Amino acid sequence: MANTILVGAQWGDEGKGKIIDVLTEQADVVVRYAGGNNAGHTVIVNGRKSVLHLVPSGILRKNKLCVIGNGVVCDPLGLVTEITELERNGVKVTPKNFVLSETAHVVFPYHRELDGARELLKGKHKIGTTKRGIGPAYGDKAARVGLRVSDLVDPARLAAKLALRIKENNAVLKSLGAKPMSFKKVFTDYNQAGQQLKPFVQNTVVLLHDQMRAGADILFEGAQGTFLDLDHGTYPFVTSSNTTAGGACTGSGVPPHRMDRVVGVMKAYTTRVGEGPLPTENQEISDLLHGMGREFGATTGRPRRCGWFDSVATRHASMVNGIDDLAITNLDGLDTVENIKVCVAYRHGKQQYDCVPNDAEVLAACQPIYVEFEGWRTPTVKCRTFKQLPVKARAYAKAIAELSNARLFIASVGPDRDQTIFV
Numbered sequence: 001m002a003n004t005i006l007v008g009a010q011w012g013d014e015g016k017g018k019i020i021d022v023l024t025e026q027a028d029v030v031v032r033y034a035g036g037n038n039a040g041h042t043v044i045v046n047g048r049k050s051v052l053h054l055v056p057s058g059i060l061r062k063n064k065l066c067v068i069g070n071g072v073v074c075d076p077l078g079l080v081t082e083i084t085e086l087e088r089n090g091v092k093v094t095p096k097n098f099v100l101s102e103t104a105h106v107v108f109p110y111h112r113e114l115d116g117a118r119e120l121l122k123g124k125h126k127i128g129t130t131k132r133g134i135g136p137a138y139g140d141k142a143a144r145v146g147l148r149v150s151d152l153v154d155p156a157r158l159a160a161k162l163a164l165r166i167k168e169n170n171a172v173l174k175s176l177g178a179k180p181m182s183f184k185k186v187f188t189d190y191n192q193a194g195q196q197l198k199p200f201v202q203n204t205v206v207l208l209h210d211q212m213r214a215g216a217d218i219l220f221e222g223a224q225g226t227f228l229d230l231d232h233g234t235y236p237f238v239t240s241s242n243t244t245a246g247g248a249c250t251g252s253g254v255p256p257h258r259m260d261r262v263v264g265v266m267k268a269y270t271t272r273v274g275e276g277p278l279p280t281e282n283q284e285i286s287d288l289l290h291g292m293g294r295e296f297g298a299t300t301g302r303p304r305r306c307g308w309f310d311s312v313a314t315r316h317a318s319m320v321n322g323i324d325d326l327a328i329t330n331l332d333g334l335d336t337v338e339n340i341k342v343c344v345a346y347r348h349g350k351q352q353y354d355c356v357p358n359d360a361e362v363l364a365a366c367q368p369i370y371v372e373f374e375g376w377r378t379p380t381v382k383c384r385t386f387k388q389l390p391v392k393a394r395a396y397a398k399a400i401a402e403l404s405n406a407r408l409f410i411a412s413v414g415p416d417r418d419q420t421i422f423v
């Protein structure tokens with residue numbers, strides 16, 4: 001399979017977890033390279049559901065090495081809980097199949113508190129974060145005051161560095177009207193988690209290069225989506241990491257010329273959770289999907305905002321990520337729709353846009369220009385080959401791939417591993 005980067009081509013929750021699980025069959029190593037436990041990646045195998053937040057979605061397959069790379073921010077208590085739950089469900093997580101980078105940054109409770117306090121302060125201008133402390137943790141990393149996993153697993157270093165950080169952050173929290181926290185409690189909890197995680201901790205850059213020398217094929221698991229990227233997304237309504245393909249290099253230490261292919265995952269429609277512009281947002285499709293019990297956040301349970309497929313956005317995603325192949329998920333979500341709309345350009349006043357404008361205020365004021373597709377109005381969930389799909393569903397999938405400027409590679413017609421059609 002060679003080295004493949006998989007990214008979300010929309011606003012997150014495209015079904016990356018499912019496609020990673022499918023593609024892991026052909027890979028040797030799966031690496032998470034960015035984000036933290038703001039991610040929620042759902043994998044369903046034979047009806048059994050797992051939601052991964054930090055552990056790569058390849059973990060459900062045997063004999064695959066799963067790596068949390070240096071670009072990730074890691075909440076160690078969350079990670080310990082996730083590992084415990086996986087083990088309880090019969091998934092073995094050992095230092096042989098799971099490794100954590102010693103240079104990944106650590107998310108602390110003051111990051112979460114600050115995340116919440118800043119959102120409150122912003123009032124109606126809030127981002128709608130997952131409140132997992134992601135922004136403040138990456139902020140500390142950029143400000144060079146963060147703690148890394150290598151600090152977490154060394155009790156003396158953890159105590160010394162944490163004491164300073166708690167002192168500063170308590171002053172900030174107090175000024176924001178939030179509750180300060182006790183060094184002792186945070187230290188006790190984090191030291192314990194650090195010692196539990198210590199056996200998994202390694203220099204993952206060296207490990208990945210050793211793997212490549214041995215001929216391993218690596219799959220890079222993107223989190224969030226292109227339009228949540230700190231640089232390329234709808235700033236400030238974004239997350240705090242580089243979710244796009246370039247992030248796979250910086251977030252893992254594998255250089256660009258060793259990357260062979262980029263796979264983009266996109267839904268057959270559009271969703272977004274949290275605030276910020278979403279040009280094709282539509283009440284009718286939102287009601288339809290929520291009515292089917294779909295499109296509720298895997299991490300926060302919030303209902304996702306829904307809209308028609310936006311090919312201006314996905315074309316932009318193909319450009320920024322260099323997407324070669326596309327996996328279209330949730331095709332079955334449109335099974336009952338009579339007329340399916342696809343956005344092909346935006347209008348803003350007298351101006352027409354064929355690419356996504358950088359200014360979030362301009363984007364929010366853009367009106368989508370739609371073309372319509374006749375719906376297939378036939379269940380697709382049992383289809384297993386492209387030929388079995390209704391003709392109109394095939395035409396739709398091909399058309400949105402073409403409009404997105406990349407090859408159609410996978411059509412997914414249900415959440416389960418086997419509801420996957422290779423085109």
Ligand code: GDP
Binds near residue numbers: 008014039040329415
């Ligand atoms: P991720 O964050 O990109 O991994 O996506 P999430 O897991 O947060 O959200 C995707 C949702 O769609 C999950 O509930 C998946 O189980 C589900 N899903 C993925 N592909 C399909 C599909 O083709 N059809 C249906 N019905 N559900 C899908």
Ligand code: IMO
Binds near residue numbers: 128130222225238
């Ligand atoms: P996966 O990997 C969808 C959104 C939040 C908010 C913004 C910033 O499952 O696709 P943050 O907590 O990161 O500071 O929130 O980003 N967000 C996601 N939306 N899927 C995700 O991850 C997301 N991770 C963050 O809702 O709008």
Ligand code: MG
Binds near residue numbers: 012040299
């Ligand atoms: Mg998700």
